[in-house]
Amino acid sequence: MRGFRIKNMKVEEINREEKLKNVNSENIVEENLQCNLPGVPQKKSLMSFVHEIVFVAVLCSAQLSTMAALALSIAPINIIGKSFGTSNPGQLSWFTAAHSLTVGTFILIAGRLGDIFGHKRLFISGFLWFALWSLLAGFSVYSDAIFFDICRAFQGMGPAFAVPNAIAILGRTYSPGWKKNLVFSMFASCAPTGFVFGSVFSSLLSRFVWWPWSFWIMAIFCLLLAILGFLVIQNSPVPERDHSSKLYEQVDIFGSISGVSGLILINFAWNEAPVVGWQKPYNYVLLIVGALCMGLFVFFEYKAAYPLVPLKSLSNDAAFMLGCVGVGWSSFGIWIYYSWMFMLNIKKYPPLLCSAHFFPVCLSGTCAAVTAGYLLKHYPGSVIMICAMIAFTVGLILMSTVPVHQVYWAQFFVSVIVMPWGMDMSFPSATIVLSDQMPGEHQGLAASLVNTMVNYSISIGLGIAGTVESHLNEGGRNVLKGYRSAMYTGIGLAGLGITLASWYSIKTYFKRRNKSSTAFLGFSKTSYS
Structure with a gap:
């Protein structure tokens, strides 16, 4: 009887803890529903179905436009280089690296500024800045390659401020659950889709009109998104600052x-x-x-x-996720750049045909995003990350070993199908893990950390691969060897990602197993005492 009473007391205690946990969860959800500015109590917003669709579409367009802008200088890279009188591979790579450099760097502070001054303000300001320097990048055709690189660098600051604040708004609008997983997966799917759209339109405009028009149209698109963001993102009062500091x-x-x-x-x-x-x-x-x-x-x-990155409180989950994202997306940057160089300079395809070869990325990326949203409900983020790293590795192995005269539907097509699964499984899993661990007032920080790793790793990965290429292409006499060596570097980075994700997954598994065993033994002892 004594054991039975103790067992009943234990059950009552567990019920009280569950009730307390539910109250805390409701508070966290209510906090995450505060949409735009930190520290301001707000009621749950009631958006109509159409309003919510436009709301999500505008915010996801931040990711789409970032990758589209990346493609603007990759697809017509030889045409742009010819207009500036340069064909040096190192100088041409700066057309892309300059953009990714500032996107990856300034995202680090964009989330914090959004947490202080308001995510909506920073989102709109980012797109206005994006529009301005897209306009000037087009006019750089009348100057030189250095001014174009400068414009590309300043252009990258626009999405650096727009993307993390878009994620922060989504993170604070949707509480943890299937809907949040779906929205973040949709956000991730915009990356490959944006790149394909950017490459297709820049190829068309470069071929039939003039390459600066791709940047001028991007400026118009960014201005339109800034206006839509002002209209569809909910307003809220200016947050009260902590005047003690x-x-x-x-x-x-x-x-x-x-x-x-x-x-x-x-x-x-x-x-x-x-x-x-x-x-x-x-x-x-x-x-x-x-x-x-x-x-x-x-x-x-x-x-x-008020640390920009709270290193003291950064969990092992977040650190491993960020490390996997860094090496995985650096391998992606190598894959996308050198795949284009392979088609343009080895196979001698025109830019528009190269864009057509990458079109399956849209469909594969969408399927990957939906699948990732489903898997995240049933499996931990570490398992999803292993799958993503495997996709990065397989895609690069296929691309790096493609024979020059092989038909498209063999290795190249399979690589294009596989690679988006790495992108659209790694990004949402890392973002959701960090977003769920951060309180509502630091959603901008969670978004900044993931996006810093994504965009910065693309740029620095190109630099590392470019160094390998320049040392192994025999002074430019063996271009194909240089390209393959660069992609081998990407395979090594993606393989490192598999190692990190696997080690972390095994560690997490045994940690949960030991915790479950300890809890079971403790409950058993209490029950029979």
């Missing part, structure tokens, strides 16, 4: 300056190396200074009252 402390000004500076210098050194070589003193000096800046960044983050 200064604004520069809340922004983490020292961490922001050191972090952004370090990321820019390291990335610049890696992407400049294929152009001038590591024998140039300024190149490795910039790399060393960048590493020192990142050291200062880590120091400031541990000391800051």
Whole structure:
């Protein structure tokens, strides 16, 4: 009888804990439903079905336009280079790397600024900035390649501010569950779709009109999205700031300056190396200074009252997810760039035909996004991440070994089908894991961390692969060998992702197993006492 009474008391205690957990969960959901600005109590918004569709479409367009802008300089890269009088592979790669550099770097601070000043404001401002520098990038045809690179770099700052704040708005609008998984999967599917649309339209305009028109039309599109964002994203009062601390402390000004500076210098050194070589003193000096800046960044983050990246509280789940995203998406950047170079310079295909070869990415990416949303309901994020890393690896193996005269439907087509599964499974799984772990007022931070790794790794991956290519292409005499060597580098990075994800998945499995065993033994002892 004594054991029975203790068992009943144990059940009552568990019921009380469940009720308390449900109350806390309701509070978290209510917090996540606050849509635009942090720290402001809001009621749950009631959007009509049509309003919600437009709302999600506008926010997902941030991801779509980012990848479309990336494609604007890849598809017609030889045409753009010819207009500037250059065919140097290192200089041509800067057309793409400059954009990814600033997207990946300034996303780091965009989420924090959105948490302080409002995500809607930063979203609209990002697209207005995006439109301005897209316009100027088109007019750079009257200048030179350096000005075009500068415009591409400043252009990348626009999506850097739009994307994490779009994710933050979605993260605070939808509470954890199937609907949030579906929305984030849709957001991820816009990456391959955006790239295909950008490559098709830039190829058409470059072939039949003039390549600057692709940038001018992008400017019009970004302006339209800024207007739609103003109309469909709900307004909310200006958040009350914490007046007990200064604004520069809340922004983490020292961490922001050191972090952004370090990321820019390291990335610049890696992407400049294929152009001038590591024998140039300024190149490795910039790399060393960048590493020192990142050291200062880590120091400031541990000391800051409002750290840009809360390293002390960053969980193992988040760290492993970010590491897998970094190596996986760097391999993707290598795959997408050198696949285009292979078709343009080895197979001698025109840009429009190259775009047609990548069209299956849209369908495969959509299927991958829907599948990822379903799998995330039934399996942990670590398992989804292993599948994503395998997809990255298989896609690169297929592409790196394609014979020059092989038919498209053999390895190339299969690679194009497989690769989006890596993109659209890694991005939502990492985003949802971090978003669910962060409170509502730090949804911008969760979005910034994932997107920083995605976009920054694309740029730095190109720099690493470009260095390998320049050292193994026999001084430009064996272009195909250089391309294959660069893609082998991507295989190594994706393989590292498989190792990280597998090790973390095994560790998580045994940790949960031990916890379950301990809980079961403890309950059994209590029941029979």
